[in-house]
Amino acid sequence: MVSRTSRDTAVGQAVVGALMLGCAALGPFPSPVPLLFAIAAVGTANAAFDLMRTFGSALLGGVAVTSIGLAAVPFATCSTERFTDVFSCTGDAPTWHMTGAVLVAGLSGASLVLARIAGTGSVDRRLARIQHDLDALRDRR
Template identity: 75%
Template sequence: MERTGQVVVGALMLGCALFGPFPHPVPLLFVIAAVGAANAAFPLMRTFGSALLGGVAAASVGLSSVPFVTCSTEKFTDVFTCTGGAPTWHMTGTVLVAGLSGAGLVLSRASRSADLDRRLDQLLAQRR
């Protein structure tokens, strides 16, 4: 059940990265978060995947307002695309990345609990 959820979250992230109207650094955040979700689906890589998802969520929150600050001055207009709705799409994308990363973290935690319960049941069954 949790693995299916991780697959759905990862597919949404890849879909947003490939087909979303998000400016430059946001698709990269989606791809990194998708890699974290894929790793979090497997017990051996769950810790790495969770760390990757948490890092992407934190970075996304930190980056969400940067274009609004940089586009309000003439000095930093080369850093981000400041035309049209680019700052708005940037913020929308970073909020989506943070939300999907958080969902991946919750699913990873649920998988970890389910694995622990399964192992405990196996140990108790061997003891009887």
């Protein structure tokens, strides 16, 4: 039986995943931000299932940390003449890079919270099932 909480978290995970894929496909973000969005979407899809929740959460955590680490890199590299070929330094590319990296981190964090809520609900359901089985065994005596 699926409880309301697990259904709500699954819908939340689907919305967060769709936002990530939409940002990766349609956003004006320079490389490697769309790749971070795609990896985070894979982590969100994995975190929605009991069997893969740990892997998905680890993937989401890694993407969040990586995106925060990469958020300011274009500003540092574009401020010197030597490293301008590492990231696109034309126009608003550094600003869009930082915006996209922060969005990836935020959406990954939201997905991690939803995965945690779903995991807690799963444990609660298992404990309730065990308690029900124990009560049934006691009633047989």
